[in-house]
Amino acid sequence: MTGFPMPTTWDPDALFLIQGILAILVLGSLAALVLKLVVADRKPHAVIDNVVARVGSWWIIAALVGLAFWAGKAGVYLLFASASLVALREFIPSPEDRPGEWTMLVTAFFGVLPMQYWLIWRGHDALAAGLIPAYCFFLLPIIAVLAGDPRDLPRRVSLLQWGLMLCVLGVSYAPALLTVDVSGYEGRDGFLLMFLLLVSQLGDVFQYLWGKAAGRHALAPAISPSKTVEGTVGGVLSATALGAGLAWTTPFSAPQAALMALGISLLGVLGGLTLSAIKRDRGIKDWSRLIAGHGGMLDRLDSLCFSAPAFYYAVKALWAQ
Numbered sequence: 660m661t662g663f664p665m666p667t668t669w670d671p672d673a674l675f676l677i678q679g680i681l682a683i684l685v686l687g688s689l690a691a692l693v694l695k696l697v698v699a700d701r702k703p704h705a706v707i708d709n710v711v712a713r714v715g716s717w718w719i720i721a722a723l724v725g726l727a728f729w730a731g732k733a734g735v736y737l738l739f740a741s742a743s744l745v746a747l748r749e750f751i752p753s754p755e756d757r758p759g760e761w762t763m764l765v766t767a768f769f770g771v772l773p774m775q776y777w778l779i780w781r782g783h784d785a786l787a788a789g790l791i792p793a794y795c796f797f798l799l800p801i802i803a804v805l806a807g808d809p810r811d812l813p814r815r816v817s818l819l820q821w822g823l824m825l826c827v828l829g830v831s832y833a834p835a836l837l838t839v840d841v842s843g844y845e846g847r848d849g850f851l852l853m854f855l856l857l858v859s860q861l862g863d864v865f866q867y868l869w870g871k872a873a874g875r876h877a878l879a880p881a882i883s884p885s886k887t888v889e890g891t892v893g894g895v896l897s898a899t900a901l902g903a904g905l906a907w908t909t910p911f912s913a914p915q916a917a918l919m920a921l922g923i924s925l926l927g928v929l930g931g932l933t934l935s936a937i938k939r940d941r942g943i944k945d946w947s948r949l950i951a952g953h954g955g956m957l958d959r960l961d962s963l964c965f966s967a968p969a970f971y972y973a974v975k976a977l978w979a980q
C-alpha cells in the first residue's frame with residue numbers, strides 16, 4: 660500500500676488540471692450569467708435559475724474537493740466518509756420507534772461506516788469487500804432479533820443493508836484508488852481518483868446539457884422522466900471523449916482511457932437509474948435539498964455507487980503491481 664502519493668500544486672500536470680477545472684467553472688458561470696441577463700431578462704425562469712444554482716454549487720463542490728486533496732490522504736478519506744454519512748442519512752428514512760431500530764442505525768452509522776473506510780485506508784481489500792454484504796448481512800438481523808421485535812424483519816434490515824451497500828461500500832472505492840500501486844505511476848495515485856470524479860461528474864453535466872439541447876425520447880419514463888435517450892447517449896459519448904483527453908493523467912493509453920471512461924459513464928447511468936427507481940417508489944424527486952440545483956448528497960453520488968468499485972478493480976486487475 661502506498662503512503663499518500665497525491666499530485667501536488669507544484670506538479671505541472673496537477674497545476675494544468677486545476678487550471679482546466681477553473682476554466683470550466685468560469686465559463687459555466689459566464690454562460691449562466693448570460694442566460695440570466697439575456698434570455699431570462701433577469702426574471703424568474705425555472706430552467707435557467709436551476710442552471711445558475713447548479714453552477715454555484717459546483718464552485719462549492721470543487722472547492723471542497725480541492726481542500727480535501729490539499730489536506731492529503733486524511734482529507735480525502737474524511738471527505739468521502741462524510742459524504743457517505745450524509746448520503747446514508749438521506750437514504751434511511753426517520754426510524755420507527757421500535758425495539759432494536761436505533762441500535763441497528765447506530766451500528767450502521769457509527770460502527771460499520773467508519774470500519775469500512777478504515778479497512779479501505781489500510782488496504783484490506785478482502786475484508787472491505789465483505790464487511791457490508793457478508794458480515795452485516797448477519798449482524799443487523801441479529802440486533803433486531805435480540806431486541807425481541809420480529810415484525811417486518813426482512814424489510815427493516817434490507818433497507819439498511821441496501822443503504823450501506825450503495826452509500827458506503829460503493830462510494831468507499833473512490834478513495835480506495837489511493838492505495839493502488841501501479842508500476843511506473845508512483846506518486847500519481849491522486850490522478851486516478853480525479854479521473855474517476857471528472858468523468859463521472861462531468862458525465863452527469865454532459866447528460867443534463869445534451870438532454871436540454873436535444874432530448875426528445877424518454878429513456879425510462881417510469882423511473883426518471885427527465886432522462887432522455889439523446890441526453891444519455893450524448894453525455895456518455897462526451898464523457899468517453901473526455902476520458903480519452905485525460906489519458907495523460909493516467910497510466911492508460913488514449914484508447915484504454917476512453918474505454919475506462921465509457922465503462923464509468925455507463926455504470927453511472929445505471930447507478931442513477933437505480934437510485935431514481937428507489938426515489939420513485941418513495942414518491943420523492945430528490946433525496947434532499949442539501950445542494951442547490953442538484954438535490955441531495957446521494958443525487959450527486961449515485962453515479963459513483965456502481966462505477967467506483969468497477970473502476971477500482973479494473974485498475975487493480977490490469978495495471979497494479
